[in-house]
Amino acid sequence: MSHPTLEDAHAEPHIVGPKTYGLILLALLCLTALTTGIAYINLGVFSPIVAIGIAVIKMTLVILFFMHVKYSSRLVMLTVAAGFFTFLVLITMTLSDYISRAWGLW
């Protein structure tokens, strides 16, 4: 009788070292400079998209490496994903409510 093991769902016993942290720090600081610099370029309707896009990349780096999610169990990864999903539900349901009412502003 074979049963599915939970071994592969466990976190890797992995200690993230200063070198990795240093590289991520550098990347985050460069992205900060980038987002500030790009703000002065008129990209029209793409400006907020680019700004949020860069912010999402920074957030991903922090979550994966500083918060160790890259080396965490599937349970933790699922929990993080659930957080994003619930936030998206908040945004889309509220927006759909506002957009569907003709109060003259939309």
Place this chain on the structure above:
Amino acid sequence: MDSQTVAARHQDEIAHHEGEHPYYLRHHFETVEQQKEAVSFGMWLFLLTEIMFFGGLFMAYLLYRNWYYDAFVSASNTLGIGLGTTNTAVLIVSSFTMAMGVYCSEMRNRRGLMLSLAATILLGLVFLGIKTIEYHDKYTEHHIPGANFSIEDFVHPADKRDTALAPDMAQHAQIFFFLYFAMTGMHALHMVIGISILFGLLYQASKGAYTNGHTSIIDNFGLYWHFVDIVWIFLFPLLYLISRHPLH
């Protein structure tokens, strides 16, 4: 799992019992590994509630920026981009020092951990100091929404590149500043709570409480600190970088 496997594992655990039952292992957990996983899961669930907490404010921002875009642009341009970018860099470096604290805790380096926690505290205080300067600027410029608010800067902008707003749109700038103070204020409150806890952690770390294998507390406080950093990573472009004037 059949009874034979259960019995075999029980024998294993009795054999390992002495070495693997440190003082911080609670009795409703079988192993330290299981306890760490449960504690981490619980911390992430708390962070999820924080996402929803800030999510409400972000939703309000999304809506009003769409409705009153011109007022938001003018209001955002009154924020100091130098101070804002500096604060972002300060918080990112503080996330790095906190991550280094987690590393020192895992490597049982007591002095390193204390230095990392102290550096995180220092950077957090620098962030709050810069925030205080920014809030004071808003006060002197009459940009705090409410009785003291003045539409003068928006109806008759000093900078020629700024578009002058009609008085009713200029009033909507108050909504931007309300969201600015609500979001950065709530973020700053989280910073204050975090720094207060850090002082406690620094004291306990000095007594070796986190460099004897018990890394959970530093780990999970790190999660909180990184989350506060992520909130600012989004606040900064949304509040400070709406539509800056091209440089030429």
